[in-house]
Amino acid sequence: MSKLFRAVILGPPGSGKGTISERVANSFGLKHLSSGDFLRENIAAKTEAGVLAKTYIEKGALVPDHVMTRLMLSRLEEMTRHSWLLDGFPRTLAQAKVLNSAFELDVVISLNIPLETLKERLRHRWIHPASGRVYNMCFNPPRVQGVDDISGEPLIQHEDDRPEALVARLRHYKDVAKPVIDLYRAKGILHMFSDTETDRIWPYISSLLSTKIPTDLGDAQRVRTH
Numbered sequence: 001m002s003k004l005f006r007a008v009i010l011g012p013p014g015s016g017k018g019t020i021s022e023r024v025a026n027s028f029g030l031k032h033l034s035s036g037d038f039l040r041e042n043i044a045a046k047t048e049a050g051v052l053a054k055t056y057i058e059k060g061a062l063v064p065d066h067v068m069t070r071l072m073l074s075r076l077e078e079m080t081r082h083s084w085l086l087d088g089f090p091r092t093l094a095q096a097k098v099l100n101s102a103f104e105l106d107v108v109i110s111l112n113i114p115l116e117t118l119k120e121r122l123r124h125r126w127i128h129p130a131s132g133r134v135y136n137m138c139f140n141p142p143r144v145q146g147v148d149d150i151s152g153e154p155l156i157q158h159e160d161d162r163p164e165a166l167v168a169r170l171r172h173y174k175d176v177a178k179p180v181i182d183l184y185r186a187k188g189i190l191h192m193f194s195d196t197e198t199d200r201i202w203p204y205i206s207s208l209l210s211t212k213i214p215t216d217l218g219d220a221q222r223v224r225t226h
């Protein structure tokens with residue numbers, strides 16, 4: 001079987017991980033696994049992990065490493081025939097070490113976006129909770145304000161997307177993400193991108209992946225999903 005491709009995208013809240021991951025999934029046929037969306041699915045399904053994770057997320061805390069790694073690794077074990085891009089996991093050094101012991105990563109993308117840009121983006125972010133579809137009134141607005149384009153259901157804003165909540169989230173992200181970024185830099189697979197616009201970063205990411213993703217990814221692995 002041809003070589004699989006495995007990647008991770010890192011970045012602070014609002015940096016564009018989900019936006020870029022969707023473009024990667026559509027352009028390269030990788031499976032996009034968003035840890036945030038997967039957690040919300042488990043919370044909605046009231047799974048054991050979902051019920052436990054909810055108690056942490058409701059307090060604005062990170063879900064404990066052992067819960068995240070068990071949840072994500074079991075999902076990844078179901079995807080062993082696919083190339084994938086992980087979004088939002090690993091988030092801590094402990095999570096990264098468990099992931100690295102189970103899978104060899106080819107590329108780690110790290111987004112470095114200015115605080116003011118993050119604040120502005122999250123101020124205008126609207127989400128369809130059931131699907132995880134993300135909109136932005138300035139960047140990719142829904143056809144009808146406040147309504148999901150596909151389901152017609154109402155959009156919401158995350159409480160912790162408010163500017164005053166973002167500074168604390170960002171400080172915590174930087175503290176937790178730094179050893180993860182250092183680990184992948186030391187492995188020689190880290191690629192950092194900085195800009196205020198996703199549309200300016202995307203061509204560089206697309207070009208990088210075009211050189212890294214095996215051209216012979218079989219059809220079975222080019223699953224058009226996200």
Ligand SMILES: Nc1nc2c(ncn2[C@@H]2O[C@H](COP(=O)(O)OP(=O)(O)OP(=O)(O)O)[C@@H](O)[C@H]2O)c(=O)[nH]1
Pocket residue numbers: 011012013014015016017018019020036121122124125126134135136138139140196197198199
């Ligand atoms: N104005 C503007 N908004 C953008 C750009 N790229 C993404 N966005 C929007 O900014 C918000 C954050 O983007 P996401 O893709 O959700 O970022 P994320 O890193 O996945 O965020 P978290 O899920 O909080 O970790 C969303 O509303 C996007 O639609 C951009 O280049 N310009």
Ligand SMILES: Nc1ccn([C@H]2C[C@H](O)[C@@H](COP(=O)(O)OP(=O)(O)O)O2)c(=O)n1
Pocket residue numbers: 012013014035036037039057061062063064068087088089090091092
């Ligand atoms: N590795 C992870 C990923 C998400 N979480 C929790 C904490 C996050 O606020 C929620 C939602 O994650 P999501 O990636 O959608 O949102 P943020 O990264 O917080 O902007 O899930 C976690 O504890 N550990």
